[in-house]
Amino acid sequence: QKEVEQDPGPLSVPEGAIVSLNCTYSNSAFQYFMWYRQYSRKGPELLMYTYSSGNKEDGRFTAQVDKSSKYISLFIRDSQPSDSATYLCAMSDADKLIFGTGTRLQVFP
Amino acid sequence: NAGVTQTPKFQVLKTGQSMTLQCAQDMNHNSMYWYRQDPGMGLRLIYYSASEGTTDKGEVPNGYNVSRLNKREFSLRLESAAPSQTSVYFCASINRPGANNQPQHFGDGTRLSIL
Numbered sequence: 001q002k003e004v005e006q007d008p009g010p011l012s013v014p015e016g017a018i019v020s021l022n023c024t025y026s027n028s029a030f031q032y033f034m035w036y037r038q039y040s041r042k043g044p045e046l047l048m049y050t051y052s053s054g055n056k057e058d059g060r061f062t063a064q065v066d067k068s069s070k071y072i073s074l075f076i077r078d079s080q081p082s083d084s085a086t087y088l089c090a091m092s093d094a095d096k097l098i099f100g101t102g103t104r105l106q107v108f109p
Numbered sequence: 110n111a112g113v114t115q116t117p118k119f120q121v122l123k124t125g126q127s128m129t130l131q132c133a134q135d136m137n138h139n140s141m142y143w144y145r146q147d148p149g150m151g152l153r154l155i156y157y158s159a160s161e162g163t164t165d166k167g168e169v170p171n172g173y174n175v176s177r178l179n180k181r182e183f184s185l186r187l188e189s190a191a192p193s194q195t196s197v198y199f200c201a202s203i204n205r206p207g208a209n210n211q212p213q214h215f216g217d218g219t220r221l222s223i224l
Contacts, residue, residue, distance in 0.1 A: 043215030
């Protein structure tokens, strides 16, 4: 079993929809949680960074961490075609950083 | 401010050829990383350098060597390329030495095909 599981998609939604992206993990020592966005033929760029449990909001993006369920989510409100990309979750126990496989999102006009 | 720069962007090799992938960062970061990204496998760490003068193996080091040339530059070498090394290679860096819980800054990758 992988330490971090992420549905690869693709996920296709209409413009304006609310998008929910998720990852599950098995290592209870993970305390640092990140979401990266990766456009085609580009490197990943950090979108959200959270420590421990709870919610964090930044504009149209909200990151949620539920450590009791070992489950993290990224919500995108009012999705735009420019949000079309692959979204990777990543998490760390301060010793190592593990990435999910990424979910490909397509937002169509 | 270029951030993390990788060269070349694309390369095609024949089995058995050798090649060095270059990475340079201009953010004065201490730690640098090499990953490979394959479909369905995500980003996997090949080697990293927590600080100038040190290098360590990651999850998938076999078939690769690295050199931390100075604080700015971290190269990845394939001594005898194999088709299984066909992948997209990413270099990344962070400021705090060995702080693996910190967000990393990535280059745009080198797409390597081995025939």
